[in-house]
Structure formats: C-alpha cells, structure tokens
Amino acid sequence: MKKKSIKWSNLYLIAVFSVLYAPIFYLIFYSFNSGGTMTSFEGFTWDNYVAVFEDKRLITIVLNTLLVALLSSLAATVIGTFGALAIYYTKKRQTRTTLLSLNNVLMVSPDVIIGASFLILFTFIGFSLGFASVLLSHIAFSIPIVVLMVLPKLKEMNDTMIMAARDLGANNWQVLSKVILPSITPGILAGFFMAFTYSLDDFAVTFFVTGNGFTTLAVEIYSRARQGVSLEINALSALMFLFSLLLVVGYYFIQQHNLSKKQKNKKRLAVGAVPIR
Amino acid sequence: MTKQSKLFYFIPYSLWLIFFVAAPLLLIFYQSFFTVEGQFTLANYQTYFESGTYLRMTVNSVWYAFLITVLTLLISYPTAYLLNKTKHKQLWLLLIILPTWINLLLKAYAFIGIFSINGSVNDFLLFIGIGRQQILFTDVSFLLVATYIEIPFMILPIFNALEELNPSYERASRDLGANGLDTFRRVVFPLTLNGVKSGIQAVFIPSLSLFMLTRLIGGNRVITLGTAIEQHFLVTQDWGMGSTIGVVLIVAMLLIMVLTGEKKKKERGHK
Numbered sequence: 406m407k408k409k410s411i412k413w414s415n416l417y418l419i420a421v422f423s424v425l426y427a428p429i430f431y432l433i434f435y436s437f438n439s440g441g442t443m444t445s446f447e448g449f450t451w452d453n454y455v456a457v458f459e460d461k462r463l464i465t466i467v468l469n470t471l472l473v474a475l476l477s478s479l480a481a482t483v484i485g486t487f488g489a490l491a492i493y494y495t496k497k498r499q500t501r502t503t504l505l506s507l508n509n510v511l512m513v514s515p516d517v518i519i520g521a522s523f524l525i526l527f528t529f530i531g532f533s534l535g536f537a538s539v540l541l542s543h544i545a546f547s548i549p550i551v552v553l554m555v556l557p558k559l560k561e562m563n564d565t566m567i568m569a570a571r572d573l574g575a576n577n578w579q580v581l582s583k584v585i586l587p588s589i590t591p592g593i594l595a596g597f598f599m600a601f602t603y604s605l606d607d608f609a610v611t612f613f614v615t616g617n618g619f620t621t622l623a624v625e626i627y628s629r630a631r632q633g634v635s636l637e638i639n640a641l642s643a644l645m646f647l648f649s650l651l652l653v654v655g656y657y658f659i660q661q662h663n664l665s666k667k668q669k670n671k672k673r674l675a676v677g678a679v680p681i682r
Numbered sequence: 683m684t685k686q687s688k689l690f691y692f693i694p695y696s697l698w699l700i701f702f703v704a705a706p707l708l709l710i711f712y713q714s715f716f717t718v719e720g721q722f723t724l725a726n727y728q729t730y731f732e733s734g735t736y737l738r739m740t741v742n743s744v745w746y747a748f749l750i751t752v753l754t755l756l757i758s759y760p761t762a763y764l765l766n767k768t769k770h771k772q773l774w775l776l777l778i779i780l781p782t783w784i785n786l787l788l789k790a791y792a793f794i795g796i797f798s799i800n801g802s803v804n805d806f807l808l809f810i811g812i813g814r815q816q817i818l819f820t821d822v823s824f825l826l827v828a829t830y831i832e833i834p835f836m837i838l839p840i841f842n843a844l845e846e847l848n849p850s851y852e853r854a855s856r857d858l859g860a861n862g863l864d865t866f867r868r869v870v871f872p873l874t875l876n877g878v879k880s881g882i883q884a885v886f887i888p889s890l891s892l893f894m895l896t897r898l899i900g901g902n903r904v905i906t907l908g909t910a911i912e913q914h915f916l917v918t919q920d921w922g923m924g925s926t927i928g929v930v931l932i933v934a935m936l937l938i939m940v941l942t943g944e945k946k947k948k949e950r951g952h953k
Contacts, residue, residue, distance in 0.1 A: 417761070418764050445800065484695060490691040491691040491692040507703055511702070518710070518931060519706070521924060522710040525921065529709060545702035548698055581687075608787055612912075630791045634795060638791060653780055
C-alpha cells in the first residue's frame with residue numbers, strides 16, 4: 406500500500422517536472438532543425454547557430470543586454486548595500502519599518518506599472534530614452550532585492566566586533582572594510598546575482614523605457630516572435646539556457662559555500678561545547 | 683556610528699527612494715488627471731467608470747487572474763508537498779527554480795510552436811482521435827501558458843512553509859487517530875496557509891499585467907489591465923487614460939496585499 410502511494414507521488418512529480426522543462430527542450434530540439442519551422446523536424450543542422458553568430462545586430466544586442474545587466478547589478482549592489490547599512494543603523498523602529506516598506510514597493514509592483522511610471526518620470530524631467538534610461542531603470546528595480554539579501558546578514562553580524570574594532574582604534578573606513586563588509590559578503594554576492602538575473606530577465610520595464618535606438622534581447626525576441634517563428638531565436642535560446650545553467654550552478658556553489666561555512670562554525674561550536682571527549 | 687558616515691550611506695539610497703519609488707508613483711497618479719492635450723480633467727476616471735468597456739475589461743482581467751491563480755495553486759500545492767518528502771529536496775527545488783531563469787519571452791515563444799496548428803499538442807490530439815484544434819490565440823492557451831509561467835512562483839513559498847512545518851505535528855495528528863485527509867485539512871493546510879497566501883500574492887498581481895502573453899499567445903482575445911496600460915502608453919499615446927488604469931491596478935494590488943497579508947503582520951507583532 407505504502408509503496409504504491411510513493412510511486413504515484415513520484416509519477417506526479419515527474420509529470421510536473423516534464424511539463425516545466427518540455428517547452429525549453431522543445432525550443433532547443435528545434436534549434437537543430439534544418440527545416441524552417443518549429444513543427445516538423447527535417448534534419449540535423451548547425452546552420453541556425455551559425456546564423457546567430459553571423460547576425461551582427463543580434464550579437465550587438467546580446468552584448469548590450471549583458472552590459473546593462475552587469476553595470477546595473479554592480480551599481481544596484483553598491484547602492485543597495487549602502488541602503489541596507491542605512492536601514493540597519495536607523496535606530497527608530499518606526500522609521501525602519503517605513504523604510505523597509507518603501508523598499509518593497511518596487512518588489513511587489515507589477516512590471517507594467519514600474520515601466521509606465523518610469524516612462525512618465527523620464528519624459529517629465531526631459532531625459533532622453535535609450536541606453537541610459539534602460540540602465541537607470543534596471544538599477545532602480547534591482548536595488549530592493551540587494552537590500553533584502555544584505556539586511557539579514559547585517560542582522561546576523563556580531564555587533565560587539567564593531568565595538569571591539571573601534572576600541573582598538575579603527576576608523577570608520579577600517580570598520581567598514583575590515584569588519585562589516587567581510588561578514589556580509591555572502592549577502593552582497595547573493596544580491597548581485599539576483600540583480601543580474603532580474604536585469605537579464607526583464608522585458609516589460611525595458612519595453613517601456615527603451616525608446617527607438619536601443620534594444621535588449623527580450624525586446625528583440627518579442628518583436629521577432631510577433632512576426633512569426635525564426636529558428637535563430639531557438640538557437641539563441643539554447644545558448645541562453647546554457648548560460649543560465651552556468652549562472653545557477655555558480656549561484657548554487659556560492660550558497661553551498663555559505664552553508665558549509667555555517668556548518669563548520671556550528672561544528673566548531675559543538676566541538677567547543679563538549680571538550681571532555 | 684558617526685553621523686557623517688551614516689549620512690554617507692543614506693544619500694544614494696534616499697536619492698533612489700525619492701526619484702524611483704516616490705516620484706514615479708506620484709507622477710502616475712498626477713498624470714491620470716490629464717487629457718492627451720495636457721489639460722487637467724477628471725474625465726479619465728469618468729470614462730473608466732461610465733463606459734462599460736473598461737469595467738468589463740477589468741472584471742475580465744481579474745477573472746482570468748483568479749483562474750490562473752487557482753490553477754497554479756491546484757498544481758503547485760501537491761508538488762510542493764511531495765517535493766518536501768523527497769530525499770534531495772534542495773536539489774529538486776533548484777530544478778524547479780531553474781526554468782524561471784529562462785527569459786519569459788523565450789518560454790512564451792516556445793508555446794507558439796507547441797500550440798500551433800501543426801504542433802505537438804495538435805499531433806497528440808489527432809493521435810487520440812479528437813483532431814486538430816485551434817489552440818494558439820485562444821483564451822485557453824493564454825490561461826495554460828500563464829499558469830505554466832507562474833507555477834514555480836507558487837511552489838516556492840508553499841515549499842518554504844511546508845519545510846518550516848514541524849513534522850511531529852503530522853505524526854501527532856496521526857497518532858491521535860486522524861486519517862490522512864483530516865490531518866491535511868486540519869493540521870498541514872492551516873499551518874502552511876501563510877505560504878499559500880504569499881504564493882497567491884506572487885501569482886495574482888503579475889497575472890493582472892501579463893501583456894506580452896496576451897499579445898503573443900492570446901492573440902489579443904484576452905485584454906488584461908496590463909495590456910490596456912501598454913496599449914494606452916505605447917500605441918495610442920493616451921498617457922492619462924493609461925495612468926488611470928495604472929492607478930486602478932495599484933489599488934487592486936493594495937487590496938490583494940491587504941487581503942493576503944493579515945497573518946504576517948500579526949507575526950511581526952509577536953516578534
């Protein structure tokens with residue numbers, strides 16, 4: 406009886422997983438199709454990949470997307486970390502909760518609202534749409550996630566260390582660079598990774614604030630997909646799948662590293678607790 | 683910490699708060715009171731509430747978002763529950779998250795192929811004797827694709843809630859004579875309700891605004907609030923009306939958050 410129910414549950418999980426992955430593998434499968442459609446597989450070919458690498462416009466767009474992602478996540482990480490420190494040092498409870506809820510506004514707002522309101526903002530102050538407006542928007546919507554990733558690490562940090570550092574004569578900069586930053590690095594890295602994927606993944610906000618001259622990959626795929634199927638996109642998505650796989654593995658290892666550090670600390674504590682053995 | 687260094691941390695962050703959180707929200711509210719010609723007016727709100735089209739569109743959008751949320755919940759809860767019982771659950775969870783790292787547009791694009799008239803789903807329908815159907819560009823295809831995209835966002839919070847649940851509660855309930863269904867209905871589900879609520883939050887609000895799916899998959903048959911906003915801002919350039927719908931969407935969002943956020947506040951109070 407029990408064995409049977411376990412089998413059913415496995416079957417269900419397998420079904421969910423296959424549904425989740427089927428579209429992705431479907432895309433990748435047809436990227437090797439020599440026929441022009443996503444419905445009948447005619448023969449194996451690398452042509453679509455060759456076409457991706459020969460398409461200068463597409464390559465430029467990919468590089469632009471990566472550049473925006475990298476720059477925006479770096480800037481968001483710096484500002485977000487400062488923000489987390491600012492929230493952490495805010496003594497008044499009321500102010501702190503207000504700051505936190507303001508921080509979360511962009512986390513819960515639908516993309517369309519963020520995009521539309523940023524578009525109004527940029528036109529209102531007369532900022533021209535293009536690379537800079539896209540970059541600024543990406544920085545803006547990535548900041549709150551960095552704050553949310555860094556803040557718990559600050560709370561975990563031992564406050565007495567800072568006091569000790571001050572007593573030993575460290576100045577502000579030394580306290581920040583030698584005590585605070587090392588202990589919140591895992592949070593900062595996690596925040597950077599999240600910001601990077603947010604930026605790569607975004608379509609709606611970019612679509613609103615991009616104007617005419619500048620395009621990111623998501624926007625380009627949207628306009629191409631509206632014209633119909635082109636297997637170049639399939640090849641590109643296969644490449645992007647590999648890239649995100651690498652990112653996930655990287656993120657996983659950072660997490661694992663953090664965990665093992667924690668476990669080591671725990672073990673150390675445990676060892677300290679039973680010195681008799 | 684000296685005042686100076688505190689100020690130094692605070693300046694970039696507060697600039698962000700002012701220019702990218704407060705200002706855009708105020709501006710979208712402000713813009714909703716203007717006509718295309720830039721004249722102050724209440725007409726946008728009047729049109730919204732008086733012409734049946736906008737209200738019908740809103741009800742429609744909420745209805746579809748509701749269906750998407752229910753569908754995702756029905757699929758995700760058992761998945762999260764079973765996932766929590768597997769051996770290497772962190773690894774499996776990572777595999778659930780992985781598809782969310784693939785750009786949403788690419789996933790939508792895949793469905794253009796899968797649902798097309800000669801696509802795999804139709805091949806299957808032909809095989810089991812139903813015959814080919816028009817699936818792409820219908821409201822059903824919009825529902826299915828939106829559900830597909832939202833599933834991981836529902837699984838995650840439910841999984842977290844289940845993982846936090848002390849397994850001895852379940853055993854205690856069984857020891858006290860409750861059967862599997864009773865244990866689930868009276869112990870497991872109520873204790874993971876917070877996870878379900880945050881899942882609903884994470885799915886319902888974006889479902890109101892998925893304009894790219896309605897365009898690519900729904901063939902403009904379904905008009906969500908997001909589609910309407912995009913249409914007004916980028917096609918007809920009537921920013922005033924677009925902002926009005928935006929304000930409605932923000933109000934809807936706040937409503938959902940109030941409705942699904944009660945328990946959390948209590949928890950915070952305890953801490």
